[in-house]
Amino acid sequence: MLTDSVSMIPFALLSGFLYCRDEEVIEVRITELAENGFCFRTAQEVDSIEKIELHFYEEQDKKFRVIAIDHPRSLEVSSDEFSYTYEVQVHGLDEVKREQPCISDAKSKISASTTMYRVAVQGLIQQYYHYIQLKMSGDDATLSEVYTGYPAHLDEEITKNFVKQRQAWLRETFDMQIKEKDTDSTKIAGIDSYKNLEHSLLKDCELAIQLDHSTYYEKYLNHPIADFMKMYWEENAFSNHWLSKQTVTRLYIGNEFCHNLFPDWNQLICMMEKARSEGLDVTISFTYLREELLSQTEQGINQLYDWCKKMNFPIELVINDWGMLPLIQKKTDLFTPVLGVLLNKRRKDPRIKYKAKCDKELEQFMCNSLNNDFYQEHLQEKYGMNRYEYESCGYPIEIPKGRHSLHIPFYQTNTSQYCPLYARCKEGRRGKQSFVNGCPEYCSEYVFSYPDHLHMVGRFNSLFGYDTEILGVNSLLPYYVEHGIDRIVMNFM
């Protein structure tokens, strides 16, 4: 009989493997755990177990400790029409150990006693109960603080004016840049060597800006590009940064995240006419494609294509919905599809540094589906897509071979097709969302403000993070330019 056992500890914290005489390895669920033994269940009767391995998760080291039990004395305790449950007694193994080691640490290969098993059980149960206790208290912030060092006390500091908040973030960036001249602040392996290459590397790199809402559409239409850019850098408190001295050669027009912020089709043509006359290249950013907006979008695409044909003006289209591709299938002489941010899936969260604390953990985020040859080939052969839109998002990204774009310094983390800001402003509840068509653009005045230390904002129908390092650490942009980025797209929200 097991004493003071705990049932159904989550499998991710504790798993079991049976090693049978016929060399079969059976992955089992540990259904009960106690200091004097444990239970597991199988689908069929087993009678030839030579060894059982128990894998205990140790939160502190974020590693699994493996305890192996050789020649276990298992006892079937119950069965039904679907399964067999076995109990393994662990107490008393010290006596057996005199003849042969019964318990060993499988990874370190050190023979051990029953004590080793008991310590592992005590540790796991203590750790599990600690988590449950914190979770049940309902205080997410405390739980985060305990487990990750997340500074929950700073959550109360919220600047409720986005422009001011953004200015403060940019100041932090500029301070970082100054400090970095004397010290190596970047913690990303291999990137330091790019620090001294400075800005000369960017000479072959295109600089673009994103016009993604009506205020910018109107301002651009009403000002020559030189005046507009001066205004743009000043408004965004960026005039002193070296990047603002580079020439912008391309406009991204449209919003990748909200269908209501795409310009009116006639306004779009006007902006394109102006861009063409000013010698700028154009990329049109589309977002997801709602079924209700299919025919409207198709008509707009045709209108756009006719104009491009008449002007002999090829453009790029940022695709954020696979349904867009059939609409431009026969128009690729003038339209080049580019894979958008919403389809370039990646783990993005301003708190990622708390979750992944070391370089090795951060490295796990570097790649995604686009780093695979089979998928790159599929996108190229099937859709003619060679350029992918990336965002700098607080950790290094491995850019695949090719010529790709990097959006800085903001990155999307969450988007809703039913706008949370609209719901908050219209209905008083962020969760009371519905499909919005014909929006009064509450986002021209309101945002969701988040704790200052998180560097994030609820803008449009989305949440965005601000990458604190991309403009502050001198080696980052040259690193990306050397590794497949040939275009930088500025967006200050």
Added chain:
Amino acid sequence: MMKIVAGLGSIDEYIPYVQAGADEFFCGYVPASWTEKYGTLQALNRREVMNVNVQLGSMEDLKILKNMMDCYGIPVKLTFNSLFYSNEQYKEVAEIIERCMNVGFSTFIIADPALIVYVRQQGIRNCRIHLSGEMSEINSLFLKNIAQFDIERVIFHRKNTISEMKSCIVQCKNQIPEYEAFMLNELCHFTGAYCNSLHCDELCHLCHVPYELGTYDETEQKTEGKLVVAEETFLEDAEIYVTGATGCGLCSLYQLEQAGVTHLKIVGRGNYVDCERQDIAQLKKALNILEEIKENRENQSCISQMPCSDRGYERDECNSMRFKERIQEELFHGKCSKNCYY
């Protein structure tokens, strides 16, 4: 009748949920080897936690579940619905899928288009694919395109209108036979396919971080008067069971069936077993009311005892209203959460 698809957090929930009326299940399976290699930093599906029983973690449990399926005849599909994988993971996921198929599971919920491409390129035979509700935007053009990969079912994401679903179904029914819509629980504030933030044990979901309504700048407010200035209200965690407290589409069942939806999803992996059982039972009850309404629609008068046409309604519209009224009366008893999906 539309089928009820319920989430399993463990195999121990299978029998109680079958008894409550579930017609089909979905659950996650994460081998220990995956957990040990990738932890929750790179999860196999969208339940990215270690400290909660939200999915299966052993092949032997899968075999036991298969024994149950053989006995009760209620199928289970497995979710491999991370938004993306990377590098060698595609090979690893395909191998896991093949191992699951070898013990009798044939249907998989996938959200990553690259995984669908990979699975088909590898020629994994008889693997049925359901498009996850976490897949990118669902529209008929996309569905017609992805149908080439032999898709058995589309799970519409939460933020679809019924008319959009209907349009997709009408246009794609010949290529994709089944359509599933979300019915109960977890009405997220953001669209799953575009939710890239962490879902882990240690940190709350990013959408739950404290926030306030702020201004873009201190400029004059142009939309003054349109803004609802009341403080936002939040639902407290219910201590007692309330149907659809965190998201509900029950009132829309009549319209969903008219639209061609064939399956209804109850989100619930990791929920309290008793709550999930009640969810299934409530949905079953709602479907029975729907059947009664449909059976009587030819010979029963409207709510007002007047013919629909005299009151300016089409018959379906009238039946839909009648259905909603009965749901409010017989299921909610005046305690509707008003957290409507549709």
